[in-house]
Amino acid sequence: MAAVEPPPPTEAAAPGPETDESPGAGSGVPEPPLWPEYADPNYVMPTEIEVKVGRVGTAATGMGSYEEQTIICVAVEKVPVGFRKPNLGGYRHKRTGLRYHHAGTQTEARTRPPRDMSSLRERDTQTYETVSRRTETVRESGTQMRRVDLDIDDTSDLVVYPKPYFSAAQQLEVNRKACITMQRYWRGYLARCRAHTKRMAILTMRAEEAAQAEMEENQAAERHQREIKRRLQPRTKADFELLYNELGTWRHREVQKIHDGVFGDTAEAKRRANAELLAKESKLLQTIDNMKGRASKEGRQVRVRKLLKMMSQPQKWELGDGHFVDVDTPFSVRAKELMDLYEGLTAPLMSTEERLNVLLSVKWTVAEFDCTLSSDIIELIEREADLLNRGRSSSTMTGLRQRVANLFLEFIQTPEFNPAAQQFSKVPDETIYISPETYTTEFAAT
Structure with missing residues (x-):
């Protein structure tokens, strides 16, 4: 980095002809x-x-060693550049x-001589x-051939014979056979992998099929149990329609049997069969009506x-x-x-003392409001309390208790007594009819 200081401001000279009597001329004072x-x-x-480059070294003398600084002069030659250097920017x-x-410099690149x-x-x-050299081994050894005057033991000698000549074509054949062997093992490995994959896919498919079959079997069993329960314990309108349709199908089938003479060809036999069919049908219809009443009540x-x-949820x-x-708002509380009082009123198998406590709590709850509904509830509660004090059995007061529960439920569903019932009450459809005369006289002006 090179620091450049801005030049100091200079005062501009007044315009006029140049003369030798300018300030400082001939006075010996150098101009700035x-x-x-x-x-x-x-x-x-x-x-x-x-x-000039300074280098610090250590010099040794008889009295000891000391640091010595040496100044080296290095001549640096400027190489002219044939292009204008780019502006690298900077900061202030x-x-x-x-x-x-920002500044930069680069030394001249060395050029290599061309290669021959x-x-x-x-x-x-x-x-x-190759170079032949002579050397001396650590261990002395030598060779000696057999001569006429020298006998050499050759019992431990080994005769080495050269192998047959192995051509390049034979080497290529060996390589080809080795490649075929490797390919055979590799293809066998791939075939085993494919077989394992297919085997696992087949096992997975069979397991899924077994699970699907088991699920369908369970669903069929549940559906069968549900259909049986719909016929034994009907709850909805569709369940009762199913019973009526099956009853009609059964009746039609039985009538067809009577006409075909299954129960006899005589008129008396057919009359008796029709009477029995009518009695069975009446009994089944009565059973269905009883189940409908129980289902409606439940x-x-x-x-x-x-x-x-x-209503009581927070x-x-x-x-x-x-x-x-x-x-928990005051309305939900x-x-x-x-709700607790209603459950106490409808709870079965209660002792006389517990029933009297529940009736007393309900009485004080409805007594806060002076209306016809609360008066009716209080009257029925006092009547039931009088019967309990006289020792009447619970079976004789079933209707009375049902009336008390129904009236108290109506009390709960009234928004004036239970503000939480406002959002669950049915708003009556009060349609307002406006005649053309009324619209013309009252609404058109506005």
């Missing part, structure tokens, strides 16, 4: 330079400069105002030059309990972080208390 030395645009760098110091410019390619692929170039109880539970309020909390 227009540009600093490091920023003079007219400066020309010499072709060769001398750089905020406090001092000095400008720093004339004798690159000749026999003399590619022939290895369904009503389920709906009532569900309604009371929904409200869900959303917090600022998106979570919900359950909050009131609905919960009324």
Whole structure:
């Protein structure tokens, strides 16, 4: 980085003719330079400069060793560049105002002499030059051939015979057989992998088929049990329609049997068979009607309990972080208390003392409101309490208890007594008819 200081401001000279009587002329006072030395645009760098480099070394004498600094002068030659150097930018110091410019330099690249390619692929170039050298081994040894005057033991000698000549074609055949062997093992491995994959796919498919068959069998069994339960314990309208349709099918089939003479061809036999069929049909219809009454009663109880539970549920309020909390409002607490009283009224197998406590709680609850409904409930509660004090059995008061429960349920469903029932009450459809005369006189003006 090179720091460049901005030039100091100079005062402009007044215009006028140049004379020798300018200030400072002939007085011997040097004029200040227009540009600093490091920023003079007219400066020309010499072709060769001398750089002094200091090197610190250690020198030893008879008295000891000490550090010695040596100055080395290095001549640096400037190589002219045939292009203009690019502006690499820079930055300015905020406090001092000095400008720093990025600078770079590069030494001249060395050029290698061209390589001689004339004798690159000749026999003399590619022939290895051998060198014979003599050496002395650590262990002395020698060889001796048999002579006429010298007998040598050759019992342990080994005769080595050369093997048959092995041509390149034979080597290629050996390689080909080895490749075939490797290919055979590799293809066998791939075939075993494919067989294992197919085997696992078949096992998986069979397991899925078995699971699907078992699931279908279970679904069929559940469906069969559900159909049987629909016929033995019908609950919905569709269940009773199914029973009536099956009863009609059975009756039609029995009538066809009577006409075909299965029970006899005489008129008396057919009359007797029709009478028996009518009695059976009447009995089945009566059974279906009884089941319908029980289902209606149980369904009503389920709906009532569900309604009371929904009234007594706490409200869900959303917090600022998106979570919900359950909050018991006065309306939900009131609905919960009324639901507990209704469950106490409809609970079976209660002792006389427990029943009297429940009746007393219900009486004080409805006595807060002065209306016809609360008066009727209080009257029935006092009548049941009087019968309990007289020792009457519970079976004789079934109808009375049912009336008390129904009236108290009506009390719970009234928004005036239970504010939580407002959102579950049925709003009557009050359609307002406006005649053309009324619209013209009252609404058109507005």
